[in-house]
Amino acid sequence: MWKRKTGFTKFVNDIPLNYKFFMIYIVGVLLPILLLNLLFMDRMSGLIREREDQNLEISLERARKDIHDFIDGGVAVSHALNTDKTLYEMLDRTYKDPLDFYAAFDEQLRNRVSSYIPVNNQILQIGIFTENTTIVPGGNYHIIDQEVRESDWYRMWEESKASVMVAAYRAKQASNQTLTAPYLSVIEKMDYFDYYGTFDKLLRIDIDLSRIYDVIARERDYLNLFLVNENNEVIMSTEGGYQRVVSTSEGYPKFTPDSGDSRSMGPYEVAIGTAKYVKGWRLIGVPQGNRVTKAMLDMRLYVGFLAAAITLITSVFIYVMLRSYNYRVKRLSRHMQKVTNEKFDLIRIDEGRDEIGGLIRNFNIMTSRINSLINNVYKLEIQKKSLEMERVRAELNFLQSQMNPHFLFNTLNAILVVCTKNQYTDVTDIIKSLSKLLRRLLSWQEDLVPVEEEMRFIEMYLKIEKFRFRDKFEFQCEIDDEALRYKIPKMSIQPLVENACKHGIQAAEGLGLVRIKAFVAEGRLRIVISDNGIGMETGRLRELILSVRNENASGSSIGIRNVYRRLELYYDDQVRFDIASRPNEGTTVSFDIPIRLLEHQNDEDRGNVDGV
CATH class of the missing domain: 3.30.565.10 (Histidine kinase-like ATPase, C-terminal domain)
Structure with missing residues (x-):
């Protein structure tokens, strides 16, 4: 007496051999390859995104550091000039006439300011402004007159009430007074020595915007960078640049999320520095969406090609292996069916040396013996059993x-x-x-x-x-x-x-x-x-x-x-x-x-x- 199998085992046993091989191929080979490749692709996508995030953060920090160094360099020069006692003395002296000033200029002032520019090549020019009307304006020295007082940078400095500030503004061009150009300047009041306070004095160091733009443009492969001031105004950007000349009635555009590419992964933002004079200044980076997309596409193409190659190789291999198995098992099954009809034909094929080949050889031996003993031992055994x-x-x-x-x-x-x-x-x-x-x-x-x-x-x-x-x-x-x-x-x-x-x-x-x-x-x-x-x-x-x-x-x-x-x-x-x-x-x-x-x-x- 045997226990009859039911349920799942019976269902599996009833599936034809060809369908079983097909299911083995789908479930055991194709499906694992697809799942593994999908998991691998998902993991690689995460790694690519993490790598791109790190690259973007490195790019943003690299640009921020260079811009901060440019501004800090200007502040350092401003501080050095602000503590120059001889400069204070020359600016606070009342000159009899222009000849008297030129004599002092040749002796003390000619190279006193301009000597800092070759060493700090991010500085475009240095200007000293004073209320001393006995000084002849020109070069690096200027008189604080009504025109200066009405300028944007001077008003910004007065409103800030800070001893040192960094200001982005527009000023009239020397070649065309109806147009303005953008400036980025370090402005500092010269009040270091109290006993040289006869005349108000201001120091303005203009930063070369082209140097800052070179830093921003350098990172264009990673980010679209926006230099934004404390008022959320875009001073310059990778795509917009800074050389746009506009009328005096126009100001800097405000930064909004729409300023970046809508396909991007979202903006990255970092403060320029912690000093008061750059408080509120930020560097905002909007990632290049096509860069990540290209990296993902390359990865998907590679994974897809690899999955297709593995699937093809394994499919051919499994087909060859299973065909040998399937053919011999079917031959064996047909001959066993003949045995039930008392036809003891031998299986005449190349059996092979594996387990199926051994099974076929044993079947041939068995059928030969059964055929020879069927009329003797089998009938006697039936009688004994009865x-x-x-x-x-x-x-x-x-x-x-x-x-x-x-x-x-x-x-x-x-x-x-x-x-x-x-x-x-x-x-x-x-x-x-x-x-x-x-x-x-x-x-x-x-x-x-x-x-x-x-x-x-x-x-x-x-x-x-x-x-x-x-x-x-x-x-x-x-x-x-x-x-x-x-x-x-x-x-x-x-x-x-x-x-x-x-x-x-x-x-x-x-x-x-x-x-x-x-x-x-x-x-x-x-x-x-x-x-x-x-x-x-x-x-x-x-x-x-x-x-x-x-x-x-x-x-x-x-x-x-x-x-x-x-x-x-x-x-x-x-x-x-x-x-x-x-x-x-x-x-x-x-x-x-x-x-x-x-x-x-x-x-x-x-x-x-x-x-x-």
Whole structure:
């Protein structure tokens, strides 16, 4: 008897071989390649984005540092000039006439300011503005007149009320006074020496915007940079530059998110510095969207090509391998089908040296031997098997015939004794139960019956015993629903119950209790019959066990020995039969059978049983 496979295993076994190979290829090869490549692509996309983020941050920081160095260089020059005592003295002197000024200019002022420009090449020009009208304006020295006071840079400095500031503004061009040009200047009040305060003095250092733009343009491969002042005005940008000449009525444009490319990953922003004179100044970078897109496209093309190459190579390899397997297995299957029709043809192909080749060679050997022995050994074996089955059937019938008269005899004797002793006239119920028992014994044609049907028989028997023993006897049946439909040899439980009543509780004092359990545990059907009777000594128990297992033994243990023998004939050594007993504590007899060896009653058969 074998366990029939159901569910997923049956579904897999029913799939044709070609479809199985196709599913192996899809699930085992193609799908993992696609998933791995998708995961790899997703991971690489993340790495590319992380790398681009790092490059963008490095680019932004590099540009910020260079611009900050340019401005700090201008501030350093401004501080150096602001602490030049001789310069203060020359600017605070009142000159008699222009000749007097030119003499002092040649002696002290000519190269005093311009000497800083070659060393600090980011400085476009340096201008000193003073209210000393005795100075002749020109070169680096200027008079603070009404025109200067009305200029943008001067108003910005007055409004800021800071000693040092960085200002972005527009001033009139020398070549065309109607147009303005952008400037970025460091403006500082010259008030370092209090005793040279006769005239107000201002220092203005103009930063070369072309140098700053070179820094911004240098990073165009990574970012579109925007230099923004404290008022959120764009001083210059990678695309807009700084050389746009406009009328004085126009100002710098405001920075908005739309100023960048809508395809970008979002702006990056960093402060130019922490000093007060650059407070609010920022460098904003908008990433070049096409750079990241190109990197992602290159990565996808590479991964796609790699996946296609791997898929092609593995597909060809698997096709070659599986074709060899599939062809030989199909040939083997066709010839095995012929064997079922008693056609023992040999498989004449190149078998190969693998397992399938060995299987084909063994099949050829097997078919050759079967073909030669079919008329001799096989027919003789069939005859032997038939004789053996007849012998087993005869032995089972003999064992059954031993038990039925024995049970009937005891039952009739019990009724006779009770009726004689108590002078009963109405024994309708007990006679009905006995009638049902006899009818069931006569109609039982099957060797195997469900546990449910066996338990109905036991309950009828126990009712008779209850009638016999009256208040001295009780019984309990604990049967799991799962165990009811499994089939066991008929009359496998009743002799054990009868033995418990006769030898267990009949001679015991007090209330006798017989308990019957049937349940499924650990893949086995377990039947337990126990009583609380007189039990038996260890020596008597050992003799009983030996007697049960001895085929030629006789005596009072015939009922237990018959049950054990029938179970052994049906299930060989797979059945477990056990007897346990202690004096004055009762006896327990149990057996269990693997479920895989048992038949299961279907619903239709159960209906037939219920109708009996």
